[in-house]
Amino acid sequence: MACAPHPIERDMTPAIRKALDKLGLLRDIDLVLHLPLRYEDETRITPIASCREGQMVQIEAAVLNSEVQLQPRRQLVVTVQDASGECQLRFLHFYPSQQKAMAPGKRLRIHGEVRGGFWGRQMLHPQIRKAEGPLPAALTPIYPISKGLPQAYLRRMIAVALQRIQIEETLPGTVLALAGPPPIAAGHGAAAGSAWWPLHQALQFLHNPAPDVALQTLEDHSHPAWQRLKAEELLAQQLSQFKVRQTRAGLGAPALSPPADISSALPLHEQLLARLPFELTAAQRRVCAEIAADIAQPRPMHRLLQGDVGSGKTVVAAMAACLCIDAGWQCALMAPTEILAEQHFRKLTEWLSPLLAEREQSVAWLAGAQKKKERAAMLEAVAAGSAMLVVGTHAVIQDSVEFARLGLVLIDEQHRFGVEQRLSLRKRQSTAPEDARAHDKGMEPHMLMMTATPIPRTLAMTYYADLSVSTIDELPPGRTPIVTRLIAESRRDELIERLATQVAQGRQAYWVCPLIEESEALDLSNATATFEDLQQAMPGARIGLLHSRMPAADKQAVMAGFSAGEIGVLVATTVIEVGVDVPNASVMVIEHAERFGLSQLHQLRGRVGRGSKESACILLYATGDNGQLGDTAKERLRAMAQTNDGFEIARRDLEIRGPGEFMGARQSGAALLRFADLDTDQALLEWARQLAPQMLRQQPRLAELHMQRWLGGKWDYLKA
Template identity: 75%
Template sequence: MTPAIRKALDKLGLVRDIDLVLHLPLRYEDETKVVPIAQARDGQTVLIEAQVQSCEIQLQPRRQLVVTVQDASGSCQLRFLHFYPSQQKAMAVGTRLRAHGEMRGGFWGRQMVHPQLRKADAPLPTALTPVYPIGKGLTQPYLRRMIVAALQRITLVETLPQECWTHVGPPPVAVPDGAGTQRWWTLAQALRFLHHPPPDVPLQTLEDRSHPAWQRLKVEELLAQQLSQWRIRQIRQAHAAPALAVRQRGRKEEAGELPLHAQLLEVIGFELTAAQRRVVEEIAADMARSVPMHRLLQGDVGSGKTVVAALAACICMDAGYQCALMAPTEILAEQHFQKLQAWLAPLLQARGKRVAWLAGKQKKKERAQMLADVASGEAMLVVGTHAVIQDSVDFRALGLVIIDEQHRFGVEQRLSLRNRQRDRAAQATGDDALEPHMLMMSATPIPRTLAMTYYADLSVSTIDELPPGRTPVVTRLVADSRRDELIARLARQVRQGRQAYWVCPLIEESEVLDLSNATATFEELQAAIPDVPMGLLHSRMPVAEKQAVMAGFASGALGVLVATTVIEVGVDVPNASLMVIEHAERFGLSQLHQLRGRVGRGSAASACVLLYATGDSGKLSDTAKDRLRAMVETNDGFEIARRDLEIRGPGEFMGVHQSGASLLRFADLGTDAHLLEWTRALAPWMLAHRPDLAELHMQRWLGGKWDYLKA
């Protein structure tokens, strides 16, 4: 095996025999029967068998090898734009050969371009020919030989014998065989069938993956995923965590000052919704246990997740432990810090404690003081970006970790934050250290099937109610040909005392993408509305400058904020009532919904305008149309999430392409919910009663991906 082939196989993850046999075809070609040339339809991919009548190199319109072949029914040309002398020699006049390719009509008559060639004296295959995903350095024939060899070598122990059905009943994919009885495909049968299906199998059942062999593979994959998540939950529950019981409110002469969470409820100035109270109780119950909480707090844009997180932090701090809150961007982290500082700093100051801020671009002296306060325990609440998990940060007693927009952090970052403090404490004391509780927040609601699959090891709390007084946001699609009208409307709004966002996909002009950019749009709007103060915000600006612009907009000093997607989450300006999203067709559905959530936070009627490109260069793709249609039709974040999952699929939805986590290759959450339900019920039974088969099943499917799954 050459280094290039080894590299290509490694890139595809084809290391073990099981990896090869689980590398299933993209499609199939039928080379089991020869079709007479005259009967081949235009556009049909067929196998012909014919004799070479002529073989010559033509130089016009470009250098190519043209071979004329004929059978008893007619003739056609085989054209090769790239060829070797050996190929020309193998197609000498009089040679009988088989060619497999797409038959085309045209000016030169019937022809095939770059067909696959075979010797005519070999027996015809008895099964469809698989076409596999390949990479640079690999060829189909070579990979086919490797997979055939792997199928011959491997022994596939059945990990789903009938005894495993005792708890949940038979799998929901059994089909009648020829005798009318029910038959369950073994894994070995399913794989051998899918690599070499007989020619009479209905191709549609292979293409839409509804064939029982495909169903068996989907069950296998979903079960591996469920087993791994349940196993991770077992591993996590074996660790110890601080039991952070809620301090109860008692008589003042007995209890002294009020518990911190009770003081916070008096400070915030609004009543919690029923949904907020429910999830606070769920989180508090988890934190009171001596096993690590691993809970996802999800809620639509503006549902009030921050105050829930603040109450969880208060419970933690009241128990004498520190809390860390991490956000993916400095702007979002800064917004959290400002809000939590306003709520909690006076309460903590009365106890001689404080809220600390950690970010990547702090001045050295300021950072050193913050690190010292964290290490001493004076800083009870630490808010920041990924700077919170750097090696220089050493908590005295970390009890709770809160991660906002958790899907935007890499797997390694989440693992580091959860494990590093525990490991340090263990090294210092020599004892089993306590692992902090973890609360992850997401403003992108997770559809049920996705939560069952990717978050099977998590407890999920859902805020399914918006606070009273939120104004519904009207969403409108506007073509960029009406840009001037839109600017005039914006001018009227801001002159009446309202504020507006104008979001662009790029910072500066790009030679590659013909998209409006924030800098040019800022200058255009300034020229069109010179009497309105405006701000420009993007990720390349210095931190102090970004903070000044955000402060100006939040205070009302700036009427319009032109920005990139740095304002996607966390920005809360109740007076802002208009959101314009330029080139909306280029944004993801979740991102559009998050941006829309920046308006409608006050009592004024609010609107979100999706400005999309028109003209020949701006034709919308079907996916872009689906996204924009969904935005206009619903404001419900859960419905948006469901449609986003349909459009993008689970990999893109979860961001796991970037994180390296295992994706579902075969199962489809849109069509295979019944299989997911069955495997979800079976997984804990297998771990309890047949741990040997469960372990073998996970090793077969997941290999060494455990660390990623544990995040």
């Protein structure tokens, strides 16, 4: 659908244009799909005497008195009266123009919530307008807005867009001829077998609902008009995912299977297995087989490897890298932080360097803080193709990095990368000159993304429908259970005493803080202050400090000291959230645990329990001014205390935060669901999953139009 200019452009200020752009209201269809948060009933007048406390009502009354009172604080108090009684209006914030509009004798229509009080009925900051003209025929919509965009102006824009837009039905006629979507037939707000509402009718209704509609069906989105919108949205989302998978199936990728004339007596992955001091679990072997089958195909693998903290994803990645290298192609592994990338580099170097050295090949390291000479040598090895495995941070995707023959990309903690960074790695192709490898050009590398935050089934069915998913659903033997305790901030000194005793007995601990330095905005303990406190409270122990602003060399020195057992307590920010593996560390203290997300708490807890000693995670929480924790914080901490299962943690995290936050919407760039709810709209989701591939095959024009209507220009984001 073509992008039409904004309606009412002649009086559009820069502030309004900025607000519209921020809300993504660029086309008529965007305005029409910008649906109300709630509604106010201004279609009727309620006599003051009939108003009940807590009611949202509209009254029509004359101003008896208007004055500014200074006690107990400055406020405008207006008394109004109709034929049935009086009501007092209070404004704690007001302008002279408002005072003038509410001068004695003025007749007003007033909309607000009725409160009881010593002085009778009151309204606080009600909406005021002149008592003139007919009453509205529909409920008044209240839209999501941004600074600089008045509700009244947005209402006018949407009304104009509704008048001038022509909405083509994109659901196939065979679907529209059937009864409505599954939840309607199941009795969610409409009679069984209700017909589909036409899309244009549904939109007109939701922007201007009749006053006799049951408000509950609008608020809980169970009305047939809402069901049509949710069905449309879920179908667009599923179409986009199936389309991406369909497009990817048509692309070329190297078939990563070892050549028949391989010189080594054993394939590289078998040599690695022989060197490892442990055996793979059944789940790891199953996942390795799934990946091997995928990358042996001449089309790009796009697979998500999920497994709980400590389930052994790194060794699976190493096995995939071995298959890639044996096939004569390079592999790149990118991690979000230098600490995590370095952990991977050390482990992979330990496992693979001796094997690669026999082939005159190597593992390369690329990070932002590298010395110029070292970086130049690494870049040369990567470009020449002698560095067969390249490990690093986002430095791996900088323009200066030229791969000779990139066949496989591994991305750890993929949700922590921006979508542009993931796309950049996907688009890396062979940069070799036109020689025997010229046929490599235009091929996409295979991609394996790893996450320690398991994806609940409902999210896998929606946002990850275009991915193959492999799951490591068992932990290696020898992992000790982690005991989780909730301790109030008031017992902090007692905790430090007990920790000092543990450290004196040779145990090591992490102490995680949410900030690095003092912040006036947040009253939280910070890492540097806690580091100094613990040094004073535990004079016999060596305390280390680690945070993201430290020079790379200092970070490495601290981590080396902690890994070697020289540092008893490591005070850190969330820089140690992933990748840090110190088996002797058996205590994790998380300060201000109520401020952390559930998946983040689980990741931090996973840093302990990696050795033979019993491990503990202490969630140190602070209560608010009222001595209570907020409901959301309480739910998070309770979940942490009740289970160590990462899949259950992920399910509860999704319940608490919703899909947008869970996925890190700001990083993903993906179009998240605005109207549908993954908990209550399972039947609609299943309906959309079944219809999407059928539409792409049989009605490709309608499918394309449907996606353009709902997704606009967000295609690139969906490909990442």
